[in-house]
Amino acid sequence: MTRIFRSARSFPEIADLLALETGQLSDRFADAFVETVDGFRMGHAEETCDAAMPDAWQVQQAMELLVGTLFDVLRDTRLESLAGRIAWGIVHSFHKVADQLEGEADKAALKVKDLIRDADGSEVMMAELEEAQSICQSLDEAREAVACMRDHAAGTYLAETGKPWSSPRGSLVSAKRTASVVAASDFLAARRERRVESHAPKGPVVIFSGGQLWEDHRQITQTLDGIRARVPTMVLATTAQDKGCDAIAAAWAARTGTPLIAFTLNRKLGQRAGFARNEQLLALRPVEALVCEGSGLQSHLARMVRAQGVPAHFFRLADQRIEAQYRGRHEAV
Structure with missing residues (x-):
């Protein structure tokens, strides 16, 4: 995907040129780069800033250019193999940086909570509460x-490598905060509810698991497409492996915008960790x-799925080899 730019002397001009190639500003950026508070200030030591948010379209294009x-x-x-890393x-x-800001915001929210608890109705206290909520x-x-x-x-990164980017720990969640919050207690309640919703997507759950030695993307993605056509509000829950079946499913979820819950292993459980994860999924x-064939963990999950009567699709390693041979013969013709 080579980019060819016409002459442009500033970033806004580059953004305008890219607009011709990439389409419109995403709703996500339009929502995320809207001012939600007057007198922006991220700390007591900082002065209040009345500047506007960066231009959403320019930031969106900057991200595509950067990566x-x-x-x-x-x-x-000879350095091509390093590009992904x-x-x-x-x-x-x-x-x-997003993680650091979230931690700072959580501490600020605790400050607001403490001030609500100790509020005495004085003008000084109300001013301090208003400042803490603004921060x-x-x-x-x-x-x-x-x-x-x-x-x-x-x-x-996904478009270039074909693999979804995954953080070394934690979840990737973000959903624009609502703007006008009048009472500090209401603000905290709304903030807490948004946090819960972002980490626990609501919708019918489809569980997925498979081995790491799997190459047939088409078989998995076509099946997931069919499920999503029947259950458009589905949430996909996987066993969070970074290659093979789970990586294919994660890439599909990223491409289709399907909420994804990745269940990692609890290493403290030792050899039982994988079986405990299967129980969490059920x-x-x-x-x-x-469920795609892999190790004994997939066999265990398949037995549990059958026992509970969950509608299921089971694929064996042999299935993808037969499918590949079938496609090869037809492509040769």
Whole structure:
């Protein structure tokens, strides 16, 4: 995906040129780069800032340029194999900053909570409460913008590598905070509810698991497409492996915008960790399941799915070899 630019002397001009190639501003960026608080201020030591948010369209294009251009300049060179590793680090830098801002916002929210508890109705106390809430809301606003940038950079990483970017720990969640919150107690309640919803997507759950030695993308993605056509509000829950079946499913979820819950192993459980994860998946009360042959863990999950009567699709390693041979004969013809 080589980019060819006409003459442009400033970033806004570059953004306008890219608009001709890439289409419109995404709704996600339009929502994330809206001012939600007057007198933006991320700390007591900072002065109040009345400047506007960055232009959403320019930031969106900057993310594509930042990651995509790296692959362009390294393609067909001896450093091409490093492009994915470097791009992963770029996305991770945004993730790290978003994580830091979230921690600062959580501390600010605790400050608001303490002030509500100790409120005596005095003018000084009310001014301090208003300031603390403004700082918390400013941090939320900044965190949401950076998380949006991270997710768009991760989308470009996926487009270039075919693999979804995944953080070394934690979840990737972001959803624009609502703007007008009058009472500090209401603000905290709304903030807590948004946090819960972002980490626990609502919708019918489809569980997925498969081995790491799997190459047939088409078989898995076509099945997931069929399930999503029947269950458009589905949430996909996987066993969070970074290659093979789970990586294919994660890439599909990223491409289709399907909410994804990745269940990692609890290493403290030792040899029982994988079986405990299977039990967690079934505890979600899935409406459908897709299990591809892998290790004994997939066999265990398949038996549990059958025992509970969950509608399911089971694929064997031999199935993809037969399908590949069938396609090969037809392509040869």
